[in-house]
Amino acid sequence: MPRPVLLYAQSGGVTAVINATASAVLTEARAHGVRVLAAHNGILGALREELFDTSKETAAAVRALAHTPGGAFGSCRYKLKSLQEDRAKYERLLEVLRAHDVRWFLYNGGNDSADTANKVSKLAVEFGYPLTCIGVPKTVDNDLVVTDCCPGFGSAAKYTAVSVREASLDVAAMADTSTKVFVYEAMGRHAGWLAAAAGLAGDGPDTAPHLILFPERPYDEAGFLARVQQVVDRVGYCVVVASEGIRAADGGFVADAGGGKDSFGHTQLGGVASYLAGRVKDRLGLKVHWTLPDYLQRSARHIASQTDLDQAIAVGRAAVGYALEGRNAVMPAIIRTSDAPYRWKIEPAPLDRIANREKTMPKGFIRRDGYGITAAARRYLEPLIRGEAYPPYGRDGLPKYVALKNTPVAKKLPAWEG
Numbered sequence: 479m480p481r482p483v484l485l486y487a488q489s490g491g492v493t494a495v496i497n498a499t500a501s502a503v504l505t506e507a508r509a510h511g512v513r514v515l516a517a518h519n520g521i522l523g524a525l526r527e528e529l530f531d532t533s534k535e536t537a538a539a540v541r542a543l544a545h546t547p548g549g550a551f552g553s554c555r556y557k558l559k560s561l562q563e564d565r566a567k568y569e570r571l572l573e574v575l576r577a578h579d580v581r582w583f584l585y586n587g588g589n590d591s592a593d594t595a596n597k598v599s600k601l602a603v604e605f606g607y608p609l610t611c612i613g614v615p616k617t618v619d620n621d622l623v624v625t626d627c628c629p630g631f632g633s634a635a636k637y638t639a640v641s642v643r644e645a646s647l648d649v650a651a652m653a654d655t656s657t658k659v660f661v662y663e664a665m666g667r668h669a670g671w672l673a674a675a676a677g678l679a680g681d682g683p684d685t686a687p688h689l690i691l692f693p694e695r696p697y698d699e700a701g702f703l704a705r706v707q708q709v710v711d712r713v714g715y716c717v718v719v720a721s722e723g724i725r726a727a728d729g730g731f732v733a734d735a736g737g738g739k740d741s742f743g744h745t746q747l748g749g750v751a752s753y754l755a756g757r758v759k760d761r762l763g764l765k766v767h768w769t770l771p772d773y774l775q776r777s778a779r780h781i782a783s784q785t786d787l788d789q790a791i792a793v794g795r796a797a798v799g800y801a802l803e804g805r806n807a808v809m810p811a812i813i814r815t816s817d818a819p820y821r822w823k824i825e826p827a828p829l830d831r832i833a834n835r836e837k838t839m840p841k842g843f844i845r846r847d848g849y850g851i852t853a854a855a856r857r858y859l860e861p862l863i864r865g866e867a868y869p870p871y872g873r874d875g876l877p878k879y880v881a882l883k884n885t886p887v888a889k890k891l892p893a894w895e896g
Contacts, residue, residue: 690850694844
């Protein structure tokens with residue numbers, strides 16, 4: 479009789495350490511004699527019955543996943559709607575799970591993934607199918623509630639802080655005869671966590687970043703331009719960090735890329751740095767440079783945070799443990815127990831408390847003038863970027879990353895027509 483199976487899938491934008499979580503899941507499951515299948519491209523792979531047999535991967539390859547960025551099995555931006563609206567898709571998903579004797583489903587992602595895992599768990603109960611669903615946290619946006627922080631954020635935060643510090647030294651060196659204003663765009667649709675992380679690059683009114691723009695505070699162009707000019711007059715140059723999701727007073731995104739939507743139904747952002755740079759040039763007549771790190775900030779495994787790596791591994795191990803214990807519809811959450819020294823632990827949190835909710839920056843983390851972080855924010859952020867978790871490097875001077883075999887499992891059902 480075949481052994482019950484655990485199905486693992488990755489969802490949404492990948493991170494520098496999501497594969498470390500995958501590595502921990504496979505390692506922990508193997509230690510318990512559990513076979514693991516991985517869905518190709520997240521929930522879409524499950525619906526299409528495109529599954530990989532991870533037992534075909536060597537132990538060395540599984541270990542190497544821990545220092546490899548990207549999403550080893552493929553990810554997707556595909557949001558299932560309510561059980562009523564998308565019932566046929568949920569039923570198809572259960573068909574696939576039943577066909578392959580899947581008893582444990584781990585979905586590694588953010589808010590929407592937690593919601594999907596929660597809904598699948600409810601449908602399984604309705605159909606009487608013995609399935610344990612676990613949400614596994616991941617997002618550079620750091621916007622999942624309950625958990626203190628999200629795996630993937632610490633490394634992206636470290637990349638942001640380091641990049642802003644290094645770029646500011648470049649700008650300072652050239653400011654007398656060249657660039658006066660530098661604008662750095664950070665990811666963050668509704669929450670300014672990554673923009674806030676840039677604040678770790680300096681400490682004091684004359685150190686970069688001089689101005690941080692948060693989605694949690696309305697963008698005031700006149701006030702912003704006045705501040706830029708003041709900093710340039712005082713310091714000689716100005717470094718600005720802007721979250722992609724900053725909004726005007728009327729609630730509209732400053733940069734909405736024409737109002738397009740991604741596959742999750744979220745407004746497609748990107749371009750706020752170029753917009754702000756244009757306004758500075760047109761209104762103040764200052765020479766401006768801007769940058770959009772985009773995927774670089776979430777894929778930079780070469781400068782990953784050791785804290786982030788440790789937490790990514792811990793949630794993967796805990797997720798398998800919770801699944802085998804039958805703790806249905808929960809997510810391993812990171813609980814901070816101390817700031818100094820920094821200490822944390824993992825505890826299960828119900829998906830009902832997490833799905834479709836967002837954690838934004840607390841008011842006490844944003845400076846009173848709205849353009850920087852407070853000491854409380856610094857105490858929260860600093861431990862998350864602590865430690866260096868460098869990947870191994872080859873003789874060619876490049877990181878040694880792994881590519882899995884991703885051996886497909888034979889399909890047992892008719893093709894999905896969705």
